[in-house]
Amino acid sequence: MLASREHICDLPSTTDAECVQTHGIVSKSMSFYKAEYIWIDGTEPTSLLRSKTKIIPMNEDPGLWGFDGSSTQQAPGDKSDCVLRPVRVIPDPIRGESDKLVLCEVLYTDLTPHKTNTRAACVAALDKYAAQEPLFGMEQEYTFFEDHKPLGWPSRGFPGPQGPYYCGVGAEFVYGREIVEEHMEACLEAGLAYCGLNAEVMPAQWEYQIGPVDPVTMGDELWLSRWLLYRIAEQYGVTVSLDPKPVIGDWNGAGCHTNFSTKAMRESYAPIENACAALGEKAALHVEHYGFGIESRLTGLHETCSYKEFKYGVSDRGASVRIPWHVAKEGKGYAEDRRPNANCDPYVVCGLITDTVCSAN
Numbered sequence: 506m507l508a509s510r511e512h513i514c515d516l517p518s519t520t521d522a523e524c525v526q527t528h529g530i531v532s533k534s535m536s537f538y539k540a541e542y543i544w545i546d547g548t549e550p551t552s553l554l555r556s557k558t559k560i561i562p563m564n565e566d567p568g569l570w571g572f573d574g575s576s577t578q579q580a581p582g583d584k585s586d587c588v589l590r591p592v593r594v595i596p597d598p599i600r601g602e603s604d605k606l607v608l609c610e611v612l613y614t615d616l617t618p619h620k621t622n623t624r625a626a627c628v629a630a631l632d633k634y635a636a637q638e639p640l641f642g643m644e645q646e647y648t649f650f651e652d653h654k655p656l657g658w659p660s661r662g663f664p665g666p667q668g669p670y671y672c673g674v675g676a677e678f679v680y681g682r683e684i685v686e687e688h689m690e691a692c693l694e695a696g697l698a699y700c701g702l703n704a705e706v707m708p709a710q711w712e713y714q715i716g717p718v719d720p721v722t723m724g725d726e727l728w729l730s731r732w733l734l735y736r737i738a739e740q741y742g743v744t745v746s747l748d749p750k751p752v753i754g755d756w757n758g759a760g761c762h763t764n765f766s767t768k769a770m771r772e773s774y775a776p777i778e779n780a781c782a783a784l785g786e787k788a789a790l791h792v793e794h795y796g797f798g799i800e801s802r803l804t805g806l807h808e809t810c811s812y813k814e815f816k817y818g819v820s821d822r823g824a825s826v827r828i829p830w831h832v833a834k835e836g837k838g839y840a841e842d843r844r845p846n847a848n849c850d851p852y853v854v855c856g857l858i859t860d861t862v863c864s865a866n
């Protein structure tokens with residue numbers, strides 16, 4: 506990338522982009538950055554991430570752009586145009602210093618939110634309850650796959666039973682660490698609120714955490730960090746699965762524990778219990794919006810509470826909502842909703858928890 510740039514056109518009032526359009530050439534002295542526009546598509550039952558690249562003159566911000574919604578389950582062929590509006594721009598840790606990742610929300614051509622745009626409702630929830638200062642931290646679990654089996658698993662049969670893998674060390678227990686490390690570095694370089702990682706109970710399964718941040722930022726950063734994970738693993742020929750139950754049998758599922766607090770919860774204990782009770786009142790509604798296939802994961806086994814029940818408790822990993830021991834001890838802090846699936850939409854989960862908890866206070 507060139508540090509200095511000159512206008513390629515003699516007309517002082519034109520922008521670089523207009524020069525390029527007019528002259529059909531790109532001056533060697535003009536510099537650009539690469540903007541990777543990222544958005545969430547309309548695939549059912551679980552949305553996929555999509556992205557494409559735009560070359561933008563250095564002195565311009567990423568603006569509105571469009572895409573073919575008929576190729577992403579977001580529009581019919583005869584009205585295929587959908588609009589991308591940038592909502593968060595971060596440094597691109599893969600391409601280089603001046604390049605950007607541009608998270609977008611999807612709009613119709615009249616600039617109203619597309620029906621697949623779940624961010625809009627999350628923004629509304631935050632606007633409504635901003636005075637309560639809701640904060641979220643999510644623990645994204647995922648599983649690496651290679652050649653249609655979990656990374657590092659034997660080509661026939663299974664690895665040894667669960668036990669030594671959680672937070673394990675050594676080549677016999679840990680698969681894919683180099684990708685995990687590269688992903689962590691990328692998230693930190695991009696300025697995300699990435700705050701930790703661990704190997705999970707099932708071999709080839711991992712977790713990273715982001716937070717604490719407001720619910721909209723939580724959604725933005727979880728989606729951006731997922732994009733980085735897919736993109737980095739792609740270079741290794743490894744796929745990332747957010748399937749909530751990637752292997753049937755005596756193997757842990759993959760969740761996205763969602764930790765949350767309001768200002769009141771961070772100051773005293775009663776609001777934490779109130780929040781848990783409020784979630785209990787709307788248990789079915791929440792489970793319905795916590796990710797496709799949740800029944801296969803919330804069985805009551807493998808550190809879960811059945812999706813048909815609701816209970817909360819201190820240190821209880823068999824509860825729907827856990828109050829961490831240090832929170833009970835200090836008498837303030839946050840609670841952990843253990844129900845969301847790995848494949849949940851963080852805008853939906855955080856928006857719903859914000860609505861339920863803040864409306865009860």
Ligand code: ADP
Nearest residue numbers: 640641642643644714715716717764765766839
């Ligand atoms: P676990 O013991 O469940 O594995 P982790 O250490 O993996 O917990 O994750 C803890 C999460 O809690 C992190 O995402 C962190 O950002 C979040 N968190 C910490 N404090 C708060 C808070 N006050 N409000 C909301 N989330 C919080």
Ligand code: MN
Nearest residue numbers: 644712714762
């Ligand atoms: Mn965790």
Ligand code: MN
Nearest residue numbers: 644646705712
């Ligand atoms: Mn975990």
Ligand code: MN
Nearest residue numbers: 644762841843
């Ligand atoms: Mn947890």
